[in-house]
Amino acid sequence: MKIIKFGGSSIANPDTIQKVFSIIQEKLKRQDLAIVFSAFGGVTETLLSIARMAREGDQVYRDLLQSLEEKHLDMVRQLIAVQNQSTVMTYVKVRFNELEDLFHGIFLIKENSPRTLDYVVSFGERLSAFILAEALAAKGMKTKFLDAREVIRTNDRFGQARVDFEKTNALIREYFLNHDGIKVITGFIAATEKGETTTLGRSGSDYTAAIFASALEAEDLEIWTDVSGVLTSDPNLVYTAFTIPQLSYNEAMELSHFGAKVIFPATMQPAMKRNIPIRIKNTFDPSNPGTLINGEVTKEALIKGISSMSNISIVTVQGAALLDGTAGSRVFKALAEAKVNIVLISQASSEHSVCLAIKTTESYLAKEVVEQEFYYEIKSGEMDEVSLLHGFSTIAVVGENMKHNPGASGRMFRALGRNNINVAAIAQGSSELNISAVIPQADLQKALNALHEAFFLSENKVLHVFLVGTGLIGKALTKMIANQQLKLRDDSELDIQIHGLANSRYMAFHEDGFNLKEGYELSDADQKMDLGKFIQQMEDMNFSNSVFVDCTASQEVADAYSRILEAKVAIVTPNKKANSGSMEQYLSLKRLAKKRGVKFLYETNVAAGLPVINTLQDLMLSGDRVIRIEAVLSGSMNFIFSELEKGDPFSEVVRVAREKGYTEPDPRDDLSGMDVARKILILGREAEQKLEFDDISIQSMVPEDCRDAASVHEFFEKLKHHDTYFKKLLEEAEAKGEKLRFMATLENGKAKVGLNSLPNSHPFSSLSGSDNMILLTTERYLDRPMIIRGPGAGADVTAAGVFADVIRIGNYTRE
Ligand SMILES: NC(=O)C1=CN([C@@H]2O[C@H](COP(=O)(O)OP(=O)(O)OC[C@H]3O[C@@H](n4cnc5c(N)ncnc54)[C@H](OP(=O)(O)O)[C@@H]3O)[C@@H](O)[C@H]2O)C=CC1
Numbered sequence: 001m002k003i004i005k006f007g008g009s010s011i012a013n014p015d016t017i018q019k020v021f022s023i024i025q026e027k028l029k030r031q032d033l034a035i036v037f038s039a040f041g042g043v044t045e046t047l048l049s050i051a052r053m054a055r056e057g058d059q060v061y062r063d064l065l066q067s068l069e070e071k072h073l074d075m076v077r078q079l080i081a082v083q084n085q086s087t088v089m090t091y092v093k094v095r096f097n098e099l100e101d102l103f104h105g106i107f108l109i110k111e112n113s114p115r116t117l118d119y120v121v122s123f124g125e126r127l128s129a130f131i132l133a134e135a136l137a138a139k140g141m142k143t144k145f146l147d148a149r150e151v152i153r154t155n156d157r158f159g160q161a162r163v164d165f166e167k168t169n170a171l172i173r174e175y176f177l178n179h180d181g182i183k184v185i186t187g188f189i190a191a192t193e194k195g196e197t198t199t200l201g202r203s204g205s206d207y208t209a210a211i212f213a214s215a216l217e218a219e220d221l222e223i224w225t226d227v228s229g230v231l232t233s234d235p236n237l238v239y240t241a242f243t244i245p246q247l248s249y250n251e252a253m254e255l256s257h258f259g260a261k262v263i264f265p266a267t268m269q270p271a272m273k274r275n276i277p278i279r280i281k282n283t284f285d286p287s288n289p290g291t292l293i294n295g296e297v298t299k300e301a302l303i304k305g306i307s308s309m310s311n312i313s314i315v316t317v318q319g320a321a322l323l324d325g326t327a328g329s330r331v332f333k334a335l336a337e338a339k340v341n342i343v344l345i346s347q348a349s350s351e352h353s354v355c356l357a358i359k360t361t362e363s364y365l366a367k368e369v370v371e372q373e374f375y376y377e378i379k380s381g382e383m384d385e386v387s388l389l390h391g392f393s394t395i396a397v398v399g400e401n402m403k404h405n406p407g408a409s410g411r412m413f414r415a416l417g418r419n420n421i422n423v424a425a426i427a428q429g430s431s432e433l434n435i436s437a438v439i440p441q442a443d444l445q446k447a448l449n450a451l452h453e454a455f456f457l458s459e460n461k462v463l464h465v466f467l468v469g470t471g472l473i474g475k476a477l478t479k480m481i482a483n484q485q486l487k488l489r490d491d492s493e494l495d496i497q498i499h500g501l502a503n504s505r506y507m508a509f510h511e512d513g514f515n516l517k518e519g520y521e522l523s524d525a526d527q528k529m530d531l532g533k534f535i536q537q538m539e540d541m542n543f544s545n546s547v548f549v550d551c552t553a554s555q556e557v558a559d560a561y562s563r564i565l566e567a568k569v570a571i572v573t574p575n576k577k578a579n580s581g582s583m584e585q586y587l588s589l590k591r592l593a594k595k596r597g598v599k600f601l602y603e604t605n606v607a608a609g610l611p612v613i614n615t616l617q618d619l620m621l622s623g624d625r626v627i628r629i630e631a632v633l634s635g636s637m638n639f640i641f642s643e644l645e646k647g648d649p650f651s652e653v654v655r656v657a658r659e660k661g662y663t664e665p666d667p668r669d670d671l672s673g674m675d676v677a678r679k680i681l682i683l684g685r686e687a688e689q690k691l692e693f694d695d696i697s698i699q700s701m702v703p704e705d706c707r708d709a710a711s712v713h714e715f716f717e718k719l720k721h722h723d724t725y726f727k728k729l730l731e732e733a734e735a736k737g738e739k740l741r742f743m744a745t746l747e748n749g750k751a752k753v754g755l756n757s758l759p760n761s762h763p764f765s766s767l768s769g770s771d772n773m774i775l776l777t778t779e780r781y782l783d784r785p786m787i788i789r790g791p792g793a794g795a796d797v798t799a800a801g802v803f804a805d806v807i808r809i810g811n812y813t814r815e
């Protein structure tokens with residue numbers, strides 16, 4: 001015998017009911033069944049609303065009642081052929097006549113006791129189970145409607161009645177012995193010895209199914225609902241949550257205690273006692289195996305799931321009085337008497353304070369009753385007033401395998417710590433079945449994702465990227481990520497997903513990450529770009545390990561870095577604007593990144609993908625001191641002046657440099673020396689020198705009349721008129737046997753940027769194309785400077801540098 005139960009969402013309308021019928025027909029081919037039904041979707045709530053309206057004297061209740069009757073009659077019309085409808089139509093009409101009398105009584109006497117309400121709601125299951133029994137019979141199945149009030153005996157605690165199992169089991173067995181057919185049973189309802197209708201509380205229909213399974217010693221119990229079993233975490237908060245294939249009874253109870261909503265612990269008890277397996281299945285995805293809950297403890301995973309509960313307050317009871325051995329029990333007794341449910345308890349070994357996590361709605365009562373209990377101790381100062389802190393959530397990692405397996409709590413708190421999530425209280429039972437913590441509610445989604453990654457995706461660290469700037473560098477970067485995604489997953493256990501993309505005009509988001517293999521062109525089908533909204537969306541998605549990548553040259557975007565770091569999102573950028581603002585701004589970003597525990601990486605600010613910033617940072621960290629920096633820091637300027645030697649006109653060479661992607665979006669940023677000035681400023685600051693932009697002397701190569709050109713196009717037109725000037729400059733250098741190189745120097749706190757005529761023997765003279773060269777003279781590299789040389793501009797080398805920074809973040813955030 002198998003017991004199967006369908007909830008309200010499974011039988012919400014005739015379409016879903018047809019799915020239920022197919023499932024039943026399929027199962028009947030293999031096994032004997034008894035079927036438990038909840039009320040049709042939404043009916044219990046409607047009955048309660050009607051009762052409330054009637055009690056409040058609101059005559060509109062009659063309309064609601066009428067449409068509820070119509071809904072049931074309509075079910076009959078749609079599920080049962082006309083010739084078979086008469087019995088069931090009569091049944092429905094009689095029930096609604098009774099309901100009409102009942103609600104009229106409530107309307108007159110304005111009373112809705114729990115006893116009355118239990119009777120009111122019982123109509124939901126009585127109607128659904130009767131109609132469905134008849135509908136199944138009309139399909140040729142031999143069904144027998146069973147009103148569970150005939151066999152489930154309870155006390156008279158209306159609303160949450162307690163079952164008398166001895167009597168109930170005997171009555172169920174006797175009923176099944178004496179009645180043939182497939183029993184179609186009302187969920188949720190029962191009766192007292194005197195025949196008064198009672199209900200079984202939350203998830204009462206599941207409970208009914210478990211009671212029958214236990215009484216009949218069923219082979220198994222299936223609970224059919226609208227989700228595919230118990231998930232590893234709340235799928236609304238953790239997009240990667242997946243169905244847990246198997247749970248032990250204890251794990252299922254623990255998960256549901258801390259918020260997993262699929263199954264309610266009390267409902268499992270009767271099945272659990274007899275070791276009856278329970279399977280949670282999805283009516284709308286019947287081939288999905290769902291979750292099996294049984295007595296087995298499997299060894300595959302350290303934990304099985306992560307549950308959470310929101311709207312939690314921390315109630316702290318503190319003071320010397322607690323050191324008295326009886327004080328603790330007085331706290332718990334006071335709370336128990338007031339029916340305050342304690343979600344989590346944490347007590348320091350000093351026993352001087354107890355910290356309780358309690359639902360916010362109950363926390364005020366908790367404070368009141370504990371303060372009453374300790375009235376005299378508080379008055380005498382032996383105890384503090386009870387403190388209340390709101391705005392928390394509890395999270396719990398659950399799994400029997402944590403027992404005897406060290407490392408679970410380390411992994412949990414490392415993941416929370418790395419994501420800067422403050423833990424306000426911790427608890428772990430000696431059974432080691434769960435480790436729970438109280439955290440700020442604002443961090444709940446991030447915490448769940450961080451834990452989910454740490455425990456379930458630990459072989460793959462996921463980085464969630466939000467990219468602003470889809471021009472030359474941004475595009476090359478997305479292409480690289482797409483090409484390397486699999487290799488990174490396989491070789492480096494790093495999964496990079498891009499969830500946000502924007503340029504200056506549009507922005508788009510993808511919860512599961514864009515499929516970049518197919519590329520993504522932002523267009524007017526996407527949202528209009530609004531940087532504030534982009535950042536807000538990134539914050540709302542609230543992924544752990546989020547990285548904001550800025551591939552623009554925009555000051556506006558750079559100005560948003562503090563907000564982004566404040567939100568604990570790492571930043572990677574080739575954009576130099578933030579680091580070349582004021583020294584105070586540069587330092588404050590670094591401080592903020594450190595304070596929020598996230599990385600701010602900008603290796604490509606100088607010399608594209610060449611390892612200049614990291615090298616300099618390592619030198620400084622290891623105690624070296626920079627004496628002098630001499631460098632060619634502009635790929636475009638080096639390309640322009642080395643290509644000029646081949647005889648092409650200056651304006652043409654600048655155009656090619658732009659086409660090759662070496663220049664800034666506006667090449668005047670390069671020619672004016674501004675780009676190089678920014679770079680030497682950043683290098684100076686990395687060398688721990690206090691430098692401001694005004695400390696740099698800059699020689700601009702932009703002819704006077706080109707400076708105000710309204711567009712880049714106009715600039716190029718005007719530049720043509722200066723080709724002979726630049727040709728002459730080159731000829732003068734060549735006449736001396738020298739080369740023109742645009743370079744930067746920094747020494748004694750003074751920086752200089754400009755064009756130099758250098759002898760052929762100078763190391764910079766040999767540079768060609770987009771090469772950069774940096775000579776670092778330091779206390780350790782005094783006689784012969786350290787040299788870093790290579791291509792310092794271009795899409796691929798720069799994107800590769802940005803990519804390397806992103807990967808670095810993946811490695812920093814790894815356990
Ligand atoms: N090119 C190189 O060799 C190197 C470049 N860099 C740096 O890389 C950055 C990008 O350069 P590159 O790709 O060549 O530049 P591009 O001009 O090709 O691309 C810039 C991108 O930024 C977008 N953008 C501009 N302003 C905003 C804004 N306010 N909000 C959102 N998006 C914006 C643009 O949008 P739209 O398409 O709508 O205009 C475009 O998609 C620059 O900071 C540059 O200094 C660093 C090292 C080397």
Ligand SMILES: N[C@@H](CC=O)C(=O)O
Nearest residue numbers: 634635636663664793
């Ligand atoms: N325009 C720059 C490239 C990025 O920094 C250069 O020419 O080097």
